[in-house]
Amino acid sequence: MRWRRLILTSIKFLLVAISILFATTIYAQGIEPRWLTVKTIDVQIVGLNPVFEGYKIVQLSDLHARSAVMDRQQLEKVAMLADRQQPDLIALTGDYITKEADDSEEMLANAFSKLQAKDGVVAIMGNHERGARDITPIESALQASKIKLLNNDVYSIDRHGNLLNIAGVDDFCFKRANLPQTIEQLPQTGTNILLAHEPDFADLAAATNRFGLQLSGHSHGGQIVLPFLPRIAPRLAQKYINGLYRIGDLQLYVSPGVGTTGPPTARFNCRPEISVIVLHKSK
Template sequence: MRISKLIKLVLIRAIQIVLIGFLLVFSTSVYAHKIEPNWVEVTQNEIQLPKLDSVFNGYKIVQITDLHAGDGIDRAQLERVIETVNAQNPDLVVITGDHVSRKPRQHIELLDTLAKLHPRDRTISVLGNHDVFNDPAPIRAALDRVGITLLENSIYTIKRDRATLHIAGVGDVFAKDDKLDLVLEQLPPTGAAIMLAHEPDFADETAATGRFGLQLSGHSHGGQIRIPFRKGYLPELAQNYPLGRYQVKEMVQYTSRGIGMIKIYARFNCRPEISVFNLVSRS
């Protein structure tokens, strides 16, 4: 009898452990697939930018990246992101690549929501590897329709009286479309300069020029799934600067966790991010 009761107790405890384990796995899965991907964090960053004229003190740039529209993120989610971006009262909005993941027309059509972005000056974008490896032509056309300036090895200059702030953008590095020499040819010798490059590890080349005070990137998604002692999934060209702020020589590199997802379409300990940068001059 005692053995029988002991067996029953062991079986009950085993069932309890299995149920607790199941509930833990289930709740974690729901959180990672449904809750955290929609729990966008707005990060605030103060950047002291070399050569920035004092007239640009407090200039606010809001970065979004890796939208992957239509591939795990729908129109309603994009509109909520845009509403949050506009609530920051940005002077400039930058999108650092991977607007979509795939070719289907309905994914491209979601980019019309970007027309609702309302920065004081402009919305500027660069292409990412997913944009280029599919078909960049309809993406270029979609961005043009909504009034977004696409930089492909070119610059856009913002003026305040006689002061200038230069925003540069390279073609996708993964696709070997980057031409930093062309960018430098167009870049005036005066005025602060910021680089937009989808892949963050390009920061080594950008910093080596000594001309840029800040590079903004995406691509890594921050790893998406971050657990202790592991960095999560990090793609090529996002190994050195995968997440957040780094000092690369005299330049600040910032890698945003982005908005969308790939692969397993989940996030854990790696919330989607809207990055806000408040510029400060050294003088």
């Protein structure tokens, strides 16, 4: 009888464990990756001109179109929620695809065309674009929606002669980032914000003392975050994985992004995020 009870108890525990594992798998692969959150991040920047007080930048990162999660419907939902924040600017910080871009142009162009902001939409390339054989479809999708692609370039926003300079470096992983070239194009006045796909690039950016804020993605926030265990992130996102950091005078925000890569193409305890960056003058 004692052995029988032990066997029955073991079977019950095994069934419970299997049920929990099954439910967790369904949640991590089918529910959380589609459960978008909108997060507001207030950032205080030294020297920000009062005309840019409360300036709102919506950051979208790591879309990974045509993945198991990011189908046309989900991509349109991302664009709709971004527009609903009534941003002054939308910044796309790379990885619009996972592998090849051939089948993604129409889907991305459709979603990009729905993005509306007072001062337009700017974008940079990520490692998945630069690792693809041909990124012409991505460039065409951006161009069709009049999105300004910043390949080591600067886009300045003028408010009565006061400037907010949005600089963007090309992908660092594939050695396309040219920070000196980008800095050469910065105006002598104004507040400077840098878009760089890989967050660990912030160490190089901070050393220049030219930027008040860097916006990055790439890490997916770890994507699967287990209690009491460190977040696991890709190369060039080892130091800065998720959230707001300060490196010297530079502040860095790392968005967990809205898409997924894998295997496994799942999220756990790390919801996909539309990041709303609100600028304030440091007191």
